[in-house]
Amino acid sequence: MSRPGFVLEVDDRTPPLLVHEGLGFRLEEFPLGTRVIYPPEPIASIADVDGAIRDALLDPVDSEPLPALLFPGMRLTIAFDDISLPLPTMRAPDLRGRIIEQVLTLAAEKGVDDVELIAANALHRRMSAAEIKHIVGERVFRSFWPQGALYNHDAEDRDNLEHLGLTEKGEDVEINKRAATSDLLVYVNINLVAMDGGHKSVGIGLASYKSLKHHHNAKTMVNSRSFMDHKHSEMHSSAWRMGRLIKKHVKVFQIETTVDNNIFPKPYDFLMKREWEWSIKDQASALAMRRGLAIAPQKLRHKMFHDLRSVYGLTGINAGEVEAVHERTIRKVHEQQRVKIEGQSDVVVMGVPYLGPYNVNSTMNPILAACMGLGYYFNSYLGQPVVRQGGVAILYHPLDEGFNTLTHPSYVDFYEEVLAESTDPAVVGEKFEQQFATDPWYVHLYRTSHAYHGVHPFYMWYWIAHALDHLGDVIWVGGDRRAAARMGFRSASTLHDALEMASSTVGGSPSITYLHNPPHLLADVR
Amino acid sequence: MLALEMFRSVPKTVLGKAAGGRVPMLLTGVAAPLRLVTIPPPKVERPGWVRLRVLLSGICGSDLGMLSGKTSLYFSAVVSLPFVPGHEVVAELLEDCDDLPAGTRVVVDPVLTCAARGVDPCPACERGETNRCSRITVGDISAGLQTGFCHDTGGGWSQQLVAHRSQLHPVPHGYADEQALLIEPVACAVHTALRAGVSAGDRVLVSGAGAVGLLATLALRELTDAGEILVVAKHARQRELALEFGATEVVAPKETLRRIRRATGAFQLEPEFSAPYLLGGVDVAIDAVGSSQSLETCLHATRAGGRVVLSGMPAKADLSAAWFRELEVVGTYASAHGEEAFAKATGLVGHDAVARLAKGVATYPLHRWREALDHAHSAGRLGTVKVAFDPRRNQ
Numbered sequence: 001m002s003r004p005g006f007v008l009e010v011d012d013r014t015p016p017l018l019v020h021e022g023l024g025f026r027l028e029e030f031p032l033g034t035r036v037i038y039p040p041e042p043i044a045s046i047a048d049v050d051g052a053i054r055d056a057l058l059d060p061v062d063s064e065p066l067p068a069l070l071f072p073g074m075r076l077t078i079a080f081d082d083i084s085l086p087l088p089t090m091r092a093p094d095l096r097g098r099i100i101e102q103v104l105t106l107a108a109e110k111g112v113d114d115v116e117l118i119a120a121n122a123l124h125r126r127m128s129a130a131e132i133k134h135i136v137g138e139r140v141f142r143s144f145w146p147q148g149a150l151y152n153h154d155a156e157d158r159d160n161l162e163h164l165g166l167t168e169k170g171e172d173v174e175i176n177k178r179a180a181t182s183d184l185l186v187y188v189n190i191n192l193v194a195m196d197g198g199h200k201s202v203g204i205g206l207a208s209y210k211s212l213k214h215h216h217n218a219k220t221m222v223n224s225r226s227f228m229d230h231k232h233s234e235m236h237s238s239a240w241r242m243g244r245l246i247k248k249h250v251k252v253f254q255i256e257t258t259v260d261n262n263i264f265p266k267p268y269d270f271l272m273k274r275e276w277e278w279s280i281k282d283q284a285s286a287l288a289m290r291r292g293l294a295i296a297p298q299k300l301r302h303k304m305f306h307d308l309r310s311v312y313g314l315t316g317i318n319a320g321e322v323e324a325v326h327e328r329t330i331r332k333v334h335e336q337q338r339v340k341i342e343g344q345s346d347v348v349v350m351g352v353p354y355l356g357p358y359n360v361n362s363t364m365n366p367i368l369a370a371c372m373g374l375g376y377y378f379n380s381y382l383g384q385p386v387v388r389q390g391g392v393a394i395l396y397h398p399l400d401e402g403f404n405t406l407t408h409p410s411y412v413d414f415y416e417e418v419l420a421e422s423t424d425p426a427v428v429g430e431k432f433e434q435q436f437a438t439d440p441w442y443v444h445l446y447r448t449s450h451a452y453h454g455v456h457p458f459y460m461w462y463w464i465a466h467a468l469d470h471l472g473d474v475i476w477v478g479g480d481r482r483a484a485a486r487m488g489f490r491s492a493s494t495l496h497d498a499l500e501m502a503s504s505t506v507g508g509s510p511s512i513t514y515l516h517n518p519p520h521l522l523a524d525v526r
Numbered sequence: 527m528l529a530l531e532m533f534r535s536v537p538k539t540v541l542g543k544a545a546g547g548r549v550p551m552l553l554t555g556v557a558a559p560l561r562l563v564t565i566p567p568p569k570v571e572r573p574g575w576v577r578l579r580v581l582l583s584g585i586c587g588s589d590l591g592m593l594s595g596k597t598s599l600y601f602s603a604v605v606s607l608p609f610v611p612g613h614e615v616v617a618e619l620l621e622d623c624d625d626l627p628a629g630t631r632v633v634v635d636p637v638l639t640c641a642a643r644g645v646d647p648c649p650a651c652e653r654g655e656t657n658r659c660s661r662i663t664v665g666d667i668s669a670g671l672q673t674g675f676c677h678d679t680g681g682g683w684s685q686q687l688v689a690h691r692s693q694l695h696p697v698p699h700g701y702a703d704e705q706a707l708l709i710e711p712v713a714c715a716v717h718t719a720l721r722a723g724v725s726a727g728d729r730v731l732v733s734g735a736g737a738v739g740l741l742a743t744l745a746l747r748e749l750t751d752a753g754e755i756l757v758v759a760k761h762a763r764q765r766e767l768a769l770e771f772g773a774t775e776v777v778a779p780k781e782t783l784r785r786i787r788r789a790t791g792a793f794q795l796e797p798e799f800s801a802p803y804l805l806g807g808v809d810v811a812i813d814a815v816g817s818s819q820s821l822e823t824c825l826h827a828t829r830a831g832g833r834v835v836l837s838g839m840p841a842k843a844d845l846s847a848a849w850f851r852e853l854e855v856v857g858t859y860a861s862a863h864g865e866e867a868f869a870k871a872t873g874l875v876g877h878d879a880v881a882r883l884a885k886g887v888a889t890y891p892l893h894r895w896r897e898a899l900d901h902a903h904s905a906g907r908l909g910t911v912k913v914a915f916d917p918r919r920n921q
Binding site: 412413 | 781784785787788791792793794
């Protein structure tokens with residue numbers, strides 16, 4: 001029986017608490033009275049994964065069983081979430097591959113020949129062959145990749161996009177042509193957090209910039225409160241409108257999975273434990289790891305963390321009609337991640353780890369670190385933010401990993417040029433987004449290399465729009481001063497310095513909440 | 527009279543060239559082929575020539591290049607050692623000269639053309655392209671491409687020199703000596719702007735924000751219909767000045783290619799063991815530094831069929847881009863009578879930004895020449911645009 005998440009109040013018996021900071025972590029002594037929010041422990045997972053997959057396909061929600069939707073001569077497209085999920089990457093075999101194998105088996109039994117598999121990477125970078133193989137498994141990869149029937153979605157391939165029309169609010173809905181013109185579109189998702197899945201899968205994962213710009217903008221994001229709560233998220237409302245339009249054109253069979261939060265395998269499992277329950281072995285591991293990380297070169301630390309593969313347990317799988325499936329999925333996500341909290345605090349503290357959705361096998365540059373902390377973690381709430389309006393966010397990350405020019409070329413220009421002019425998401429979007437979105441060099445790199453689309457750094461900055469609007473100050477502990485300043489933030493050497501700096505905004509003895517994250521948690525703030 | 531004289535010294539030149547980059551103090555110390563001497567003033571022996579009393583004489587990048595052994599030996603045939611350097615000169619006439627009475631304050635167009643040499647005009651001089659004169663080694667005076675490189679005329683780094691009437695341009699009343707000192711470099715900038723062949727709306731890169739780059743920026747902005755002018759500046763003061771002089775945007779050297787790529791939507795290529803370059807880029811690039819790096823930046827950042835202008839005295843560079851991208855590489859040297867560069871420059875020097883700049887001219891007496899050269903070598907870093915000698919000063 002796993003224990004639910006809970007709120008600890010730091011007292012004089014509380015040991016130093018683990019705080020992630022990029023390619024490392026520290027043990028921090030928090031002021032007395034600090035609230036520390038721990039996520040629930042991993043909930044029960046399904047032992048017979050293949051059986052659960054089969055059951056979901058044969059007994060879907062608000063839909064005919066999958067075999068009934070298959071017929072000879074049909075066009076079947078299977079789309080799946082890209083490498084941005086789950087985090088960290090799942091140890092093989094990946095759940096998506098196991099599901100796709102069963103879908104393909106059913107299709108073969110029904111005599112379906114015309115099958116294509118598309119990675120729903122939207123404006124994310126193209127995955128490499130090895131990365132796709134890891135997701136779909138070797139057998140599927142060998143059967144489809146050489147024939148060109150397994151590929152990354154290309155949001156800039158005008159010939160292979162289909163404009164399905166406008167929503168009632170005038171939003172363009174343009175998605176992958178193969179998917180839009182199929183008799184059946186099966187979408188295979190991993191729903192790591194509450195914002196994933198639902199109509200976001202097809203409506204965003206297979207969309208073009210023309211479609212995405214309607215909800216990926218500063219105005220929508222600042223009104224998504226939060227985007228981890230799809231019923232109160234402007235972004236999701238837009239995606240839902242688009243999804244309902246897509247449903248009128250193509251039959252979508254949505255398969256959503258949820259996993260537990262067992263993200264750190266041995267010997268790193270102490271990172272998920274509550275500090276006062278650390279065994280001698282855990283304490284020794286923590287000490288050894290900290291000492292090792294302190295002397296290891298950055299390249300080695302990067303390899304150590306990024307080679308980590310998680311052994312997730314499947315906690316739920318539902319298939320069928322998109323919205324009905326997603327309701328069940330969200331319930332399961334909440335079961336794993338939701339923690340009830342009473343009231344807001346003056347200060348929220350968050351440790352930004354080495355990994356986010358957009359730096360898998362790449363580097364966590366300052367913009368991605370800001371997005372991870374002020375976008376994802378800040379927004380990981382239901383009801384109201386953990387920190388009060390005008391409060392202070394204190395984040396931990398060195399902001400020193402630099403930029404990977406293979407995967408994030410436009411980020412460099414965004415950082416050097418755009419943020420030098422303004423850090424206001426609305427202003428930078430208005431002035432620069434079009435230039436970056438249509439820059440032929442970025443388009444070329446997105447299509448032919450492994451680069452995120454030119455407009456992607458803007459989206460990262462829009463993700464933090466709500467936090468910037470809400471917070472009175474943002475301070476990075478241990479953050480590179482120049483990088484923090486470029487983004488319009490401040491940096492401090494220690495938590496005490498940060499609190500001292502924050503005192504001008506929230507006073508000398510603020511209430512503090514530390515989100516002990518990862519594993520992921522969803523703060524249900526009453 | 528007191529004068530600084532450049533003399534032939536192979537050991538000093540070799541030492542400056544070999545070690546000056548790593549040990550800059552050598553360039554104004556033992557490796558400088560320059561000496562403070564007392565010599566007879568140059569004589570006026572022919573009609574049309576006049577003696578001038580030097581008020582100010584600037585230190586130009588080409589002077590520094592020559593003193594540090596960086597200048598190509600190509601130029602050894604068009605100078606006559608020993609000579610008194612100094613070709614940016616503000617002076618006053620010591621006697622009447624044709625229409626100009628004694629005491630007239632003038633600036634000197636340093637190019638020693640056919641008129642000054644007392645020979646029949648060469649085809650270039652006939653066309654008014656005096657900076658392209660083919661007779662710069664013959665005639666009444668010894669070889670020398672300009673005043674300041676010729677043994678017989680003397681130069682500005684002294685108390686007196688001689689000049690031909692064709693070289694003299696009266697300074698309008700109201701201009702300070704420091705402002706007038708900038709007329710000659712501005713005339714060169716005018717010539718650069720005209721040679722750049724800028725069409726309306728062209729995007730122009732000016733690599734370098736020393737005096738040459740800043741004044742070229744001013745001339746481009748005032749005399750052409752250039753669209754965006756992107757200036758490469760190393761130092762904070764240079765960045766401020768470049769914007770005052772008409773730059774649309776100022777970038778650091780290492781940012782140049784990236785910013786141009788962004789601005790033009792060009793494609794960037796990364797060759798092996800070599801500097802990256804663009805397919806696409808600016809329409810016109812002006813190298814206002816004269817280093818290999820700056821010239822290659824210009825070559826690498828210019829669109830196919832564009833124009834690269836060599837405004838600084840050029841260094842060796844990989845010219846592959848000029849061939850592959852069919853670039854027009856054009857030189858721009860001094861200024862020409864035919865384009866009335868001095869008249870235009872005299873007008874431009876009245877610009878507020880130039881007037882402000884003139885107030886920052888650093889002056890030194892001749893005997894503090896080592897300090898002056900040190901200052902000039904580090905001018906960019908120290909926020910100075912022009913360093914000059916004031917031979918009237920004793921301290």
